[in-house]
Amino acid sequence: MRLSPRPLPRPWRRCGPAALALAALALTPVPAAAxxxxxxxxxxxxxxxxxxxxxxxxxxxxxxxxxxxxxxxxxxxxxxxxxxxxxxxxxxxxxxxxxxxxxxxxxxxxxxxxxxxxxxxxxxxxxxxxxxxxxxxxxxxxxxxxxxxxxxxxxxxxxxxxxxxxxxxxxxxxxxxxxxxxxxxxxxxxxxxxxxxxxxxxxxxxxxxxxxxxxxxxxxxxxxxxxxxxxxxxxxxxxxxxxxxxxxxxRSDGPTLLDFLPAALRAYPAYAAGGEEADAAREALHTAGFPAGSEFLWPYHYQVYWDLTQRIYREELDPGFDGPTEAGTPFCAPGTAACDADYDYAARPREVPRAVRKxxxxxxxxxxxxxxxxxxxxxxxxxxxxxxxxxxxxxxxxxxxxxxxxxxxxxxxxxxxxxxxxxxxxxxxxxxxxxxxxxxxxxxxxxxxxxxxxxxxxxxxxxxxxxxxxxxxxxxxxxxxxx
The missing domain is CATH 3.40.50.1820 (Alpha/Beta hydrolase fold, catalytic domain)
Structure with missing residues (x-):
């Protein structure tokens, strides 16, 4: 994906965690002699x-x-x-x-x-x-x-x-x-x-x-x-x-991205739509860990990172969640069968935290x-x-x-x-x-x-x-x- 005015990280062309990263202290380099x-x-x-x-x-x-x-x-x-x-x-x-x-x-x-x-x-x-x-x-x-x-x-x-x-x-x-x-x-x-x-x-x-x-x-x-x-x-x-x-x-008992990304996927559409549910959705995103003041970054991350990151890492650690489907359904609505927006790590079988423990x-x-x-x-x-x-x-x-x-x-x-x-x-x-x-x-x-x-x-x-x-x-x- 390329956005003006310059290239930004192409989603899943090796970026982020799936795509996937102080005044006066001047520290002098001290490498060994070349x-x-x-x-x-x-x-x-x-x-x-x-x-x-x-x-x-x-x-x-x-x-x-x-x-x-x-x-x-x-x-x-x-x-x-x-x-x-x-x-x-x-x-x-x-x-x-x-x-x-x-x-x-x-x-x-x-x-x-x-x-x-x-x-x-x-x-x-x-x-x-x-x-x-x-x-x-x-x-x-x-x-x-x-x-x-x-x-x-x-x-x-x-x-x-x-x-x-x-x-x-x-x-x-x-x-x-x-x-x-x-x-x-x-x-x-x-x-x-x-x-x-x-x-x-x-x-x-x-x-x-x-x-x-x-x-x-x-x-x-x-x-x-x-x-x-x-x-x-x-x-x-x-x-x-x-x-x-x-x-x-x-860590097997969390938090991991499998905890906070589903919450973002559930709340962001309501936040973006505005209306009566927007304030509650914003608060849900804050509660999930996305800091106040970062709202201007949410549209890009929803489009590029959150959905895909959740799906491919969940597939790596919990492939049974969506059965034979590979890496879920992109941008599925909550309530849809096997939708990653509804993913609940804490409710998954013990085989899942066992995989994370590795x-x-x-x-x-x-x-x-x-x-x-x-x-x-x-x-x-x-x-x-x-x-x-x-x-x-x-x-x-x-x-x-x-x-x-x-x-x-x-x-x-x-x-x-x-x-x-x-x-x-x-x-x-x-x-x-x-x-x-x-x-x-x-x-x-x-x-x-x-x-x-x-x-x-x-x-x-x-x-x-x-x-x-x-x-x-x-x-x-x-x-x-x-x-």
């Missing part, structure tokens, strides 16, 4: 030595520029995959030469058509010539493919000298739920594939740079943020820390984690997602390892800022600031500011917001920048 990738003939003379353990197929290329400024032209990224995830004015670096490895691990599903491979569990690994010793790994948002984070995350971390790796999570697209033998297996594979890629990339780095990474960080937005949480809970030995950008919350989060993180979430997120409402997860971390005893920043005016996809620059703020610059804060936390022991709500700058300027964000607790001004 070093050449190899000696002698240079990195390109060693392409034959770049091996990704466990890969069924791989192709290595020496590139003049590993960022999207170069890979979009050379065919080593897919611009459609990252369209709509960032503000058009986000500053992106360029000029990072190095080696890119594209490939895939053994898998039986075929939803990912990149390179004409028609093979899932595809990955991309980028190894800059001048390496700072670190590795950043990421899973993709929504059901997008391995290049989805290239503009939002990869460009920036590569420019700082990090090696970078990303996975398609093992299945992609609208029909991702067809993968796996049992409910919940398609999502569970996402976690396994990121673990697999992390281990394989660490080994490939040793072969390429002749030493292991000194630091391994995990990050991602939306479903990618969920993967950050899961990895730090289940495989903290692989990572030094992570940044979670509006991660999806799954992918559930616990809050028991084992390494430092920074979470960012926009207060105007109306795909994963903050009160039903990251507010809950922050409580889970505290209750599990991990509060000292966690920082949580509620970004006032942030919403789920930064491209919406370009349509509403006077009402929203993008989260990408906040992610960069948080990432830098994590670096300092790990390398110098300087702890980031306490968890809090980050207000909009007092002198909000849409021209500077795409590239300015401070985590400081003091009043913010747009004149300050941290990157």
């Amino acid at each position: 070093t050449p990738a190899s000696s002698g003939g240079g990195p390109c003379s060693q392409l034959s030595s770049v091996r990704v353990p466990g890969a069924e197929h791989q192709e290595a290329a020496c590139l003049d520029d590993l960022t999207t400024a170069g890979t979009a032209a050379s065919g080593h990224t897919d611009p459609v995959d990252w369209a709509g995830l960032t503000s058009k004015d986000l500053s992106v670096p360029s000029g990072v030469p190095g080696v890119q490895v594209d490939g895939y691990f053994p898998d039986t599903s075929t939803t990912n058509t990149n390179h004409g491979w028609n093979h899932d569990s595809q990955f991309v690994i980028r190894l800059p010539d001048r390496w700072n010793g670190g590795l950043v790994v990421a899973g993709t948002p929504g059901n997008r493919e391995q290049y989805a984070n290239d503009r939002a995350i990869a460009d920036w971390v590569l420019s700082r000298g990090y090696a970078y790796a990303a996975t398609d999570k093992g299945n992609t697209g609208l029909g991702f739920y067809r993968d796996g033998k049992h409910p919940g297996h398609a999502i569970a594979e996402w976690n396994d594939r990121l673990t697999q890629l992390t281990r394989a990339t660490r080994a490939a780095i040793v072969r390429h740079y002749h030493r292991p990474p000194s630091r391994t960080l995990v990050t991602g937005m939306s479903n990618g943020g969920y993967l950050v949480r899961w990895q730090l809970e289940n495989h903290p030995e692989l990572f030094d820390g992570g940044v979670d950008w509006e991660g999806t919350l799954w 992918i559930a989060l616990t809050g028991r993180i084992g390494k430092p984690l920074i979470t960012l979430h926009g207060t105007l997120d109306v795909l994963l409402p903050i009160a039903r997602d990251s507010d809950v997860y922050a409580r889970m971390v505290r209750q599990a005893g991990g509060g000292s390892l966690h920082r949580y920043y509620r970004i006032q005016g942030g919403t789920h996809t930064d491209a919406l800022f370009d349509l509403y620059p006077d009402r929203l703020r993008p989260l990408a610059p906040c992610h960069r600031t948080a990432f830098t804060a994590l670096e300092n936390w790990l390398t110098t022991g300087h702890r980031p500011p306490a968890s809090h709500t980050v207000p909009l700058p007092a002198d909000t300027n849409p021209a500077t917001l795409p590239n300015a964000c401070s985590l400081d607790t003091r009043p913010e001004t747009t004149s300050s920048t941290t990157h």
Whole structure:
């Protein structure tokens, strides 16, 4: 779907959780000293030595520029995959030469058509010539493919000298739920594939740079943020820390999107129609978790996200709800047989929470984690997602390892800022600031500011917001920048 004045996230072309993601504190980057990738003939003379353990197929290329400024032209990224995830004015670096490895691990599903491979569990690994010793790994948002984070995350971390790796999570697209033998297996594979890629990339780095990474960080937005949480809970030995950008919350006793999206689907038509029932419908949406002040975002999310997200994730976790019908009936009216607007997770058979338990989060993180979430997120409402997860971390005893920043005016996809620059703020610059804060936390022991709500700058300027964000607790001004 394309709306003027610029492309917005195409529904279910890998966006959101199905498609599916502070004034004066300037945090100084402290990566390890950059070093050449190899000696002698240079990195390109060693392409034959770049091996990704466990890969069924791989192709290595020496590139003049590993960022999207170069890979979009050379065919080593897919611009459609990252369209709509960032503000058009986000500053992106360029000029990072190095080696890119594209490939895939053994898998039986075929939803990912990149390179004409028609093979899932595809990955991309980028190894800059001048390496700072670190590795950043990421899973993709929504059901997008391995290049989805290239503009939002990869460009920036590569420019700082990090090696970078990303996975398609093992299945992609609208029909991702067809993968796996049992409910919940398609999502569970996402976690396994990121673990697999992390281990394989660490080994490939040793072969390429002749030493292991000194630091391994995990990050991602939306479903990618969920993967950050899961990895730090289940495989903290692989990572030094992570940044979670509006991660999806799954827990067997809720809340999950299967709780609040049906409520939105029931209430929104009456709200949109106006009349006597509109006020009650608005209140029902607020009660479901969609915050007051976010109403201007509801029409787009109803049309693009809410209905489809509910249907395809419900199909993954509860296919029995609509019997032989696959992923329900789009925009069905409440009262229609097997209508997702009437879905009641709490009333479903115990097999359903059992499926959710396969992918559930616990809050028991084992390494430092920074979470960012926009207060105007109306795909994963903050009160039903990251507010809950922050409580889970505290209750599990991990509060000292966690920082949580509620970004006032942030919403789920930064491209919406370009349509509403006077009402929203993008989260990408906040992610960069948080990432830098994590670096300092790990390398110098300087702890980031306490968890809090980050207000909009007092002198909000849409021209500077795409590239300015401070985590400081003091009043913010747009004149300050941290990157």
